[in-house]
Amino acid sequence: MSGKKIPRVKLPADVRIDTLAVREGLPPSQWGENSEALFLTSSFRQPDAATAAARFANEEEAFIYSRFTNPTVAMFERRLAALEGAQACIATSSGMSAILLLGMGLLKAGDHVICSQSVFGSTIALFGREFAKFGVETTFVSQSDVEAWSRAVKPNTRLLFAESPTNPLTEVCDIRALSIVAKQAGAWLAVDNCFCSPALQRPMEFGADFIIHSGTKYLDGQGRVIAGALCASEVLVNEKFVPVLRSAGMALSPFNAWVVLKGLETLSIRMRAQSDRAFELAAWLERQPQVERVFYPGLKSHPQHALAMAQQSGCGGAVVSFIVKSARGAAAAQARANAFHVIDQTQICSITANLGDTKTTITHPASTSHGRLTEEQRQAAGITQGMIRVAVGLDDVRDIQADLLRGLSTLTA
Ligand SMILES: Cc1ncc(COP(=O)(O)O)c(C=O)c1O
Numbered sequence: 001m002s003g004k005k006i007p008r009v010k011l012p013a014d015v016r017i018d019t020l021a022v023r024e025g026l027p028p029s030q031w032g033e034n035s036e037a038l039f040l041t042s043s044f045r046q047p048d049a050a051t052a053a054a055r056f057a058n059e060e061e062a063f064i065y066s067r068f069t070n071p072t073v074a075m076f077e078r079r080l081a082a083l084e085g086a087q088a089c090i091a092t093s094s095g096m097s098a099i100l101l102l103g104m105g106l107l108k109a110g111d112h113v114i115c116s117q118s119v120f121g122s123t124i125a126l127f128g129r130e131f132a133k134f135g136v137e138t139t140f141v142s143q144s145d146v147e148a149w150s151r152a153v154k155p156n157t158r159l160l161f162a163e164s165p166t167n168p169l170t171e172v173c174d175i176r177a178l179s180i181v182a183k184q185a186g187a188w189l190a191v192d193n194c195f196c197s198p199a200l201q202r203p204m205e206f207g208a209d210f211i212i213h214s215g216t217k218y219l220d221g222q223g224r225v226i227a228g229a230l231c232a233s234e235v236l237v238n239e240k241f242v243p244v245l246r247s248a249g250m251a252l253s254p255f256n257a258w259v260v261l262k263g264l265e266t267l268s269i270r271m272r273a274q275s276d277r278a279f280e281l282a283a284w285l286e287r288q289p290q291v292e293r294v295f296y297p298g299l300k301s302h303p304q305h306a307l308a309m310a311q312q313s314g315c316g317g318a319v320v321s322f323i324v325k326s327a328r329g330a331a332a333a334q335a336r337a338n339a340f341h342v343i344d345q346t347q348i349c350s351i352t353a354n355l356g357d358t359k360t361t362i363t364h365p366a367s368t369s370h371g372r373l374t375e376e377q378r379q380a381a382g383i384t385q386g387m388i389r390v391a392v393g394l395d396d397v398r399d400i401q402a403d404l405l406r407g408l409s410t411l412t413a
Helices: 017-023 051-058 071-084 095-106 121-136 146-151 174-185 233-250 252-265 267-286 307-312 331-345 375-381 399-409
Strands: 088-092 112-115 137-141 157-163 188-192 210-214 226-232 292-297 319-323 361-363 386-390
Touching: 017 071, 017 267, 071 088, 071 252, 088 095, 088 233, 095 157, 095 188, 095 210, 095 226, 095 233, 112 121, 121 137, 121 157, 121 375, 137 146, 146 174, 157 174, 174 188, 188 375, 226 233, 267 292, 267 319, 267 375, 267 399, 319 331, 331 386, 331 399
Parallel strands: 112 137, 112 157, 157 188, 188 210
Antiparallel strands: 088 226, 210 226, 292 319, 319 386, 361 386
């Protein structure tokens, strides 16, 4: 975009990240509001026809129509980009539509994608089923096996897609190593940073080209709205993604943008507090005789503990998954019944597949978030019927332990 630009909020150039989290955005309106304004308007009045023409032709940056330009949405985009260390960001109506925008902006029929087989269930469906309809082929590989990513490269590989840590197994990928594979292949690397958020992990520092967010999770942090975002370089945002957003319309509503924008102000302290509680819960779960295995990157028993600590600011994140013990040789149906028993005995944890809330949530991934996968895809992703995922909020962790113990201590098989 050339010509007149929308101004930034006035801040010293060397201001630190916690300050950006509460202040980055646009200057206040003429009324001088201290809390950012919610511009709940679908379109913007233009001063005259010639200016409108210049703005529609991208000769002057201005707000035109909220499908692709809105001040509240722009404040959220600028703030998230600043936190991620990205040049630019484009907000979307959901995390899934951020991935849709990524694919529509970058890929065409005949292109090839390599995707971790452990990513969120709908992401697998989007790449494996929906993009396939338009002639884009996806190879799914083991998240942590860098060699497998290299072996999967084809001459037409355009994009590598990973999520770290994954949902629900908390598998970590070596972002730097994958970025090298991508560069050697002449492809891009996208990382879904939903589980860590920029408070713990900034994938571009390790060479990622794109960052995906489900703003629905930690960015909002209080389970209120559905939102998404895609961070990238300014050139790619303007050339590849804004035109798709303008034509395809997966825009974030100003109201949802305002909610998530205000969520970013407390992101860092929430993430650290929830991560501390999750560590305490995971360590406690490892000591419970009814628990077969705990998945949490902050534990020394996690196979990629060292990598996770290096990549995630020394924190494990706030999601803990575990497998409830079943009798030796028990059928999958019994493992599922045991997991359901533990979930159903809770009185505090919210039984919901969402995560990233201040309220601790509990779910059975095999029948909820990953319920639409085939059994083969579920097994490849390592999601068993006895597995439970707890997304730790700001509840007192002793209450959550007591909540889980109610079911664990009354298992019969
Ligand atoms: C890792 C991850 N990415 C993307 C999404 C999709 O986000 P949304 O529900 O905002 O579309 C989810 C949702 O649970 C997720 O867990």
